[in-house]
Structure formats: structure tokens, C-alpha cells
Amino acid sequence: MNLSSNGVPIPFTPELFAPLRPSADLLSPRDPAALRRRLHGDGYLYLPGLLDRADVLRLRGHYFSLFPPGLLVEGGEPEDGVFSGRVPEGVPEYGVAGHPAYAFVRSAAFDDFVGDPVLAALASQLLDAEARMLPRRILRHFHRGTRRASRAHVDFDYMDQGSPRVVTFWIPVGDCPPRTGALVYLEGSHRLPPEEYEPLRDITDRPGDRRQICHDLELTAKALGRRWLWADFAAGDVMVHLPRIIHASLDTTTDAMRLSVDARFVRAGDTPDPRWLRPWSADDGA
């Protein structure tokens, strides 16, 4: 498997990669205390099939149907989201006002999807208190040819003006194997003191942004002596992670486009980072 992130190749070897541990067995029967223990032990919960696959694919189709003709391969169904190889002319920059993603995260269809009571109930169990979803919910859409992905980072560095008691739900909106641009997690990295990865921030393809850790995933794994945990995500799967686990995404190299949502919950009684109280747009600076 040829993998890269932000154009930097990373060999798919047992030295650098290992599978994520699935935790769906803790859902039925539901064992909230065991789920919390697993989340804090591993830094993440991988929950295959938590959502209804058909609902997820419907949302995928809804998003891709908002584009002018030309984005999808000729005769392709929006639910499949197969890229034609070109973005139609006139589509504004990704995620800003006028781009379909901007209206989409403000739409009733999106609200209904992320408002699924299954997600809120799980968030409350994991936070051990009534949970509140933060309004800044991010839609990420990548297609082949861009060599763009999320650099290694921890969520807390983007939301450090509020309660650190946050859980992130990452939801692939469509099947998302590694080559479609899946998320990968650095094993056990939620336990690392930030000073340990601080030096990696100097090795960056984006000088001036100290929030990301590194764009080179092989270097990050070797420097920190840990493997990247991966899965062959399918529509319906959900990842939950803690705000201090290092994660990143791989480049999309398949014809199928990568679409995902990330939504974050805090305890209803906690004070969240104020930058997360408005709907997302790609140019909001948060």
C-alpha cells in the first residue's frame, strides 16, 4: 500500500503501523464505565457500525449533489462521490462563504445528522455528565491530486481557551480506507508530555503555525518511538478521541473522495473555547 501525508511518503510497515483496537463490544450491552476506561486508556474509541450506513451515505450524496456538474465522474452517483479529476470552474475556495461546504454545515440535513441522539448519549456517557455539542463542526473534503491532509496535531492546541474536558467524534462520511485519506492515531500519545514533541514543531512545511506538530508522519513516529494506528473505515463507523492524542490524516489517492465530519462535545456545565461557539468556515482562523 503506497501511503503519504501532505505529499511525504510513509511506508506501510509493521514498524510504523498497527491496527486500531475496535471497541464496539463495549456498546452492547452498553458499559459506560468500561467505555470511559478504554477511552482514557487508549486515547480513542474505534466504534465500527455505530451509525446507520444508509444515513451516512445519504448525507454523502446530499453534499456532493450541491456541486455544479463536473465534480463527479460522468454518470456517477453523488453517494459514491467519485472524483472526475477536476473541480468545476466558479466553485469558491474550500469551505468559505459560497462553497457548498459552508452552506452544508449550516443546513438542516447536517444538523439532523450530527444531532443523532446516539452521538449525544455516547458523549454524555464518556464525559460522565450532560454533554453539549460545540457549534463549530468541521466538514473535511479531500480529493486526489492535492497531496493535502491534516498534519500531526493534538486537538487541544486548537481549543486551549476553554475546558480541556473535550471528546471529539470523527465520522467518515463514506468508506474511508487509508488510501482515501483516513485518520491515523499515534499509539499512546495522549500520555506524552507536550515537551516531548515540542522539538518536532520546528520541522514543518508550514512555518509560522506552531499548533501543528509535524507534516512528516514517518519522522514523527520514529522520533516518538510509536506506531500509527489505522483502520479500514466504513460508512457508519465513528472514532472518538481525547484532545491530547496525536493524530493526522493520510493523502487521498483513490478516485473516491474523502468526506468526514468532526464534532466535539464538552460537559454542559463547562466553559468551552469561545472560538468553537460559531459554525465553522474554512477562513474563521480558529
Ligand SMILES: O=C(O)CCC(=O)C(=O)O
Ligand atoms: O479529518 C481530518 O483530516 C482531521 C480531523 C481531526 O483532526 C479531528 O477530527 O480532530
